[in-house]
Amino acid sequence: MNEVQVQDSCRFVRFWSYGEVYDTSIPIDIARLPKSIVAHSFDGEQLNEDYGGPIRAFIPYLWGYKSAKSIVRIELMDYYIPGFWELRGYTDSAEIEAGPCRDINDGGIIKQIPAGEVIRFI
Numbered sequence: 001m002n003e004v005q006v007q008d009s010c011r012f013v014r015f016w017s018y019g020e021v022y023d024t025s026i027p028i029d030i031a032r033l034p035k036s037i038v039a040h041s042f043d044g045e046q047l048n049e050d051y052g053g054p055i056r057a058f059i060p061y062l063w064g065y066k067s068a069k070s071i072v073r074i075e076l077m078d079y080y081i082p083g084f085w086e087l088r089g090y091t092d093s094a095e096i097e098a099g100p101c102r103d104i105n106d107g108g109i110i111k112q113i114p115a116g117e118v119i120r121f122i
Helices: none
Strands: 012-017 023-027 037-039 056-058 071-077 099-103 109-113
Touching: none
Parallel strands: none
Antiparallel strands: 012 023, 012 071, 037 056, 099 109
């Protein structure tokens, strides 16, 4: 966003993944937060397909379905459009709320999660 002239009317950033089947939108205010990034590499190596390459978003303030992978197009919009998962029942806001959550990466056990941004990865 620093490289383009974002109009004052822009309120949302919409990401489109390869094949333009998957899309999602996030508020521009969240996209501008310090830890929200669009990345093409990690530790000096290009992201491969398994990690969402060649370009992926990482939005640690929202649930993972807002961190689009294999991005081919980014739109700056003045209105919200529900994306792939939102049209299938996921929340539009993707706000991380405190409470129990099943961790499918740890055998499906229930863990308590704090509210707010993702701060640790295993």
